[in-house]
Amino acid sequence: MNTNFVDHIRIYCRSGKGGAGSVHFHREKYIAKGGPDGGDGGKGGDIVVVGNRNLWTLLHLRYTRHVRAESGENGSANRSYGSDGADTIIELPLGTVIKDAETEEVICEVVEDQERHIILAGGKGGLGNDHFKTPTNQTPTYAQPGEPFQEKNILMELKVLADVGLVGFPNAGKSTLLASISAAKPKIADYAFTTMTPNLGIVPYRDHRSFVMADIPGIIEGAHEGKGLGIRFLRHIERNSILLFLIPGTSDDVRKEYDILINELKMYNPELLDKERFLVVTKSDLLDQELEEMISEDLKDIPHMYISAVAQKGLDELKDKLWKLMVKSNL
Numbered sequence: 001m002n003t004n005f006v007d008h009i010r011i012y013c014r015s016g017k018g019g020a021g022s023v024h025f026h027r028e029k030y031i032a033k034g035g036p037d038g039g040d041g042g043k044g045g046d047i048v049v050v051g052n053r054n055l056w057t058l059l060h061l062r063y064t065r066h067v068r069a070e071s072g073e074n075g076s077a078n079r080s081y082g083s084d085g086a087d088t089i090i091e092l093p094l095g096t097v098i099k100d101a102e103t104e105e106v107i108c109e110v111v112e113d114q115e116r117h118i119i120l121a122g123g124k125g126g127l128g129n130d131h132f133k134t135p136t137n138q139t140p141t142y143a144q145p146g147e148p149f150q151e152k153n154i155l156m157e158l159k160v161l162a163d164v165g166l167v168g169f170p171n172a173g174k175s176t177l178l179a180s181i182s183a184a185k186p187k188i189a190d191y192a193f194t195t196m197t198p199n200l201g202i203v204p205y206r207d208h209r210s211f212v213m214a215d216i217p218g219i220i221e222g223a224h225e226g227k228g229l230g231i232r233f234l235r236h237i238e239r240n241s242i243l244l245f246l247i248p249g250t251s252d253d254v255r256k257e258y259d260i261l262i263n264e265l266k267m268y269n270p271e272l273l274d275k276e277r278f279l280v281v282t283k284s285d286l287l288d289q290e291l292e293e294m295i296s297e298d299l300k301d302i303p304h305m306y307i308s309a310v311a312q313k314g315l316d317e318l319k320d321k322l323w324k325l326m327v328k329s330n331l
Contacts, residue, residue: 006058007158007236010101012066016044016085018123018146019072021131025139026078036139037079038129041146044122045069045085053113055093056200058158069120072146075128085122095161095239101153111161119154123147157235162200162214163326165240167261170217172246173282173309175199178215180309181319205319211326214240234268241329242322243277249287249306255298276325279304280318285311 019041026034047069070085092098098107098119108117126144133140166174182201199215216236237243243265247257258279265272281287281295284306292306305321307314 006062007160009058009061009064009156011061011064011154011156012151013047013120013154014066014068014151015047015120015149016069016071016122017149018042018044018125019074019082019085020145021126021128021143022075022077022080023129023141023143024077036129036133037077038143039075039078039080039082040128040131041075041125041144042072042082042084043125044072044146044149045087046118046122047090047120048087049090049092049096049098049108049110049117049119051094051096051110051113051115052091053094055091056160057093058096058156061090061156069122069149071149072122072125074146075125075143079128079130082125084125087122092156093158095159097157097159099155099157101155104155107154120150120152123149159239160200160214160216160236161212161239163211163240164203164213164242164244164322165237166213166215166246167237167243167265168246169257169261172248174215174246176309177246177280177282177307178213180312181315182213203319203322205323209323211322213244234264237265237272238269241275242325243272243275244322245277245279246282247279248283249281249291249295250283253298254281254295255302258299258302276329278321278325280314281306282309284308285313 021041022038024036024038026037028034047067067088067090069088072085073082075082092110094111094113096110098109098117099105100107107119110117124147126146129140129143132142166177168174178199178201182203201213201215202210203213204210214236245258245261247254251257262273279299279302281304284292285308287306296304305314305317307318309315
């Protein structure tokens with residue numbers, strides 16, 4: 001298994017507390033009764049998440065259990081303000097969802113490069129006694145304490161962001177296709193669950209354009225209930241613009257497999273079926289014309305085409321089709 005791909009992290013986060021305001025009175029050699037001059041406390045640091053398009057996994061946070069921001073400094077004499085506590089920045093790959101670990105409530109999502117969210121605000125600094133002078137109280141002996149820190153267990157879940165997500169049973173030819181039309185080098189072998197984590201590839205297209213394709217671990221019947229790799233990979237499909245279904249032409253029943261895949265997505269999240277989708281019958285170099293016609297008869301209500309990554313059959317036509325679907329999905 002690819003241990004460099006981490007898509008689920010739980011971290012205890014604590015913002016900084018605000019510094020206390022100062023109780024102080026002006027003292028000078030020839031001034032017997034100086035007025036209040038206590039400074040304000042500094043603000044506590046925030047816990048901030050920032051999107052970074054150069055990250056594709058949460059691996060860098062794997063051994064991070066606690067994240068704390070600095071507290072603000074206390075105010076002091078001569079209206080000197082305490083320094084603000086430094087923020088703590090957590091960089092995240094695009095497609096990360098941040099949740100409250102206890103309630104599962106979504107706090108925010110990071111989908112754009114350099115997008116920033118404060119997930120825990122630092123406490124405000126307290127006001128010094130200089131603020132509390134009144135005509136009837138020229139020497140206030142009171143200053144505000146700083147506001148307390150906030151703390152929370154945070155859950156971070158990565159949902160891979162890609163233009164095209166490959167959907168199919170194990171050993172449907174997804175990794176072979178990705179390797180054929182992009183520079184990605186996924187592990188490929190003739191057994192189920194070769195792909196244990198999502199692989200991303202940049203697919204070059206005409207006129208120096210390109211799009212991102214994600215090879216997502218294979219679905220099995222009952223995946224929405226957690227069977228096989230279950231929910232872990234189904235959530236990655238949520239962020240793909242287009243779902244490209246792959247079923248080998250050597251399958252006993254292409255239509256039946258397609259219906260099972262559709263049902264798994266529907267049971268997991270019905271909104272997935274609102275996405276643009278297209279079916280390719282893979283390994284078509286092993287089919288004769290008669291078999292293709294039989295399969296096409298079963299699929300007459302489903303947009304589909306035949307490809308062979310090994311024989312390089314239909315790959316340019318497939319890229320044209322996917323590009324048109326992406327344009328359509330972005331309208």
